[in-house]
Amino acid sequence: MQLEIKNLHVSYGKIRALHAIDFSIDKGEIVCIIGANGAGKSTTLRAISRLLPADRGSVMTFEGKNLLRYQPDKVVSQLGISHVPEGRRLFGNLTVMENLQLATFARRDKDSIARDVAQVFSIFPRLMERKSQMAGTLSGGEQQMLAVGRAYMSGRRLMLLDEPSMGLAPLLMLSMFEALKEINREGTTILLVEQNARLALKFAQRAYVLENGRLVLQGLSGELLNNPEVKKAYLGG
Amino acid sequence: MDLFLQNIVNGLQWGSFYALIALGYSMVYSILMLFNFAHGDVFMVGSYIGFGVATALLGFVALTGIPLPGWLILILTILFSMFITSFVGVFIERVGYRPLRDAPRASAAITGLMIGIILETGNLAILGARRLSFPQLIESVTYQFGGIYVTNKKILIVGVSLGLMYLLHRFIQKSKWGMAMRAMSFDFEVVPLMGVSINRIAPLTFAIGSALAAAAGILYGLAYPVLDPYMGILLGWKAFVAAILGGRGSILGAALAGFLLGFIEIFVAWVFPSTLRDVIAYSIILLILTFRPHGFFGQAHSTQLRL
Numbered sequence: 001m002q003l004e005i006k007n008l009h010v011s012y013g014k015i016r017a018l019h020a021i022d023f024s025i026d027k028g029e030i031v032c033i034i035g036a037n038g039a040g041k042s043t044t045l046r047a048i049s050r051l052l053p054a055d056r057g058s059v060m061t062f063e064g065k066n067l068l069r070y071q072p073d074k075v076v077s078q079l080g081i082s083h084v085p086e087g088r089r090l091f092g093n094l095t096v097m098e099n100l101q102l103a104t105f106a107r108r109d110k111d112s113i114a115r116d117v118a119q120v121f122s123i124f125p126r127l128m129e130r131k132s133q134m135a136g137t138l139s140g141g142e143q144q145m146l147a148v149g150r151a152y153m154s155g156r157r158l159m160l161l162d163e164p165s166m167g168l169a170p171l172l173m174l175s176m177f178e179a180l181k182e183i184n185r186e187g188t189t190i191l192l193v194e195q196n197a198r199l200a201l202k203f204a205q206r207a208y209v210l211e212n213g214r215l216v217l218q219g220l221s222g223e224l225l226n227n228p229e230v231k232k233a234y235l236g237g
Numbered sequence: 238m239d240l241f242l243q244n245i246v247n248g249l250q251w252g253s254f255y256a257l258i259a260l261g262y263s264m265v266y267s268i269l270m271l272f273n274f275a276h277g278d279v280f281m282v283g284s285y286i287g288f289g290v291a292t293a294l295l296g297f298v299a300l301t302g303i304p305l306p307g308w309l310i311l312i313l314t315i316l317f318s319m320f321i322t323s324f325v326g327v328f329i330e331r332v333g334y335r336p337l338r339d340a341p342r343a344s345a346a347i348t349g350l351m352i353g354i355i356l357e358t359g360n361l362a363i364l365g366a367r368r369l370s371f372p373q374l375i376e377s378v379t380y381q382f383g384g385i386y387v388t389n390k391k392i393l394i395v396g397v398s399l400g401l402m403y404l405l406h407r408f409i410q411k412s413k414w415g416m417a418m419r420a421m422s423f424d425f426e427v428v429p430l431m432g433v434s435i436n437r438i439a440p441l442t443f444a445i446g447s448a449l450a451a452a453a454g455i456l457y458g459l460a461y462p463v464l465d466p467y468m469g470i471l472l473g474w475k476a477f478v479a480a481i482l483g484g485r486g487s488i489l490g491a492a493l494a495g496f497l498l499g500f501i502e503i504f505v506a507w508v509f510p511s512t513l514r515d516v517i518a519y520s521i522i523l524l525i526l527t528f529r530p531h532g533f534f535g536q537a538h539s540t541q542l543r544l
Contacts, residue, residue, distance in 0.1 A: 073431075
């Protein structure tokens, strides 16, 4: 198991957002968490990235290391867990190239950085055309490409993706998921959360269903696609 | 006409101090959304450190008989003092502001004011109430261009200030550290997701701001060689006004507004009695801010003033 989460509780002040979450991911898997708005999907990813503190008693282990001992920047630079946040959150005042370079801030392997940039540009040729442009001027699809490219540069043992389909036209959505598959084939484990359950279940091998901060269902994606409850609640009948 | 040009020259020198100090306010604000209200006192501390370094270097010359020229002592004084004062900034960030990073901004503002008072009164306790006179490291030479008089010190003050601003600009635009600062000014929260430690960028920013304040302190000591523990208060507040006028968090704005402030003060004093200088000058600035509350280069969407 690459990532193991046990009894994860997260609270915002006195309000508990996640209740005793348990799940695990193997290396190389594509796993998704589906759920409605406010179910706690982003909170889960933010807890893994250590952007949010986990309550006492929570256990998070990544490749045998206690995640809870790591600061957010070290989760990325030392453990290789990258995070594409909700809404992309690019640095709009930096160029495309600078956004990619910033993601390598803590990396010491200068030679492979150049190779990785080339790889990002081969996955997303549009970014190459736009590399000297300010990230704030990119279209929505290009911004999502850069957000993923940036994560690819910062660490790719595990990539966390928060709603990568959001705001994308259907065709762009599909090509985005194709790109993610390619990144996965290179060896990056992928954990994504999605509101677009149908798309996510077609893309991922396994899935968890989150409801009001609790994991209520889990299984292979194919099974969940045919599960009557999931169909009714998340796939529009 | 000559008098006008003369005032331009004087305004450039006077504005240099404001600009250098205002940069420190703006840099810290741009990355952490807080104003370091102890910054004026860092200017004072920098000036005193400059005094100490210069005195030590002069003592070294007297002791060893190695004839270091005055300009070299001055350069060494500026460099050493900037270096030492940068640690004052790092210390203030670590002890004063880091524990308050998630606290309401008012707490940070109050802490800053307290640190300022501690620096002032600490200085008073250590060095006593007497004023110090900053050693004159270089001979004053006056050049005449037409009807304008320019001293070598004025040229030096403006030149060093502009040079430091250019270096800062290069650093922010070209280095990866500067890139991280720009990123932080855009979206503070996501920066750690890039593997960048905020606990390294924040002290660095304080260090650079404090080093610039130290440079301002020494240049100030060259022009007005009397040091006292409260010298940073008024100058610091005025530089803060410059930072606001330039647009909160805007580096370019802070520099330009610093010079503008210098010009306004000098030109007001040209026309009106000097006792009215600040009343009139700052009424003008208040008027400008009434029409442009976010300053020259500030973002209009952040009109709520976060202290």
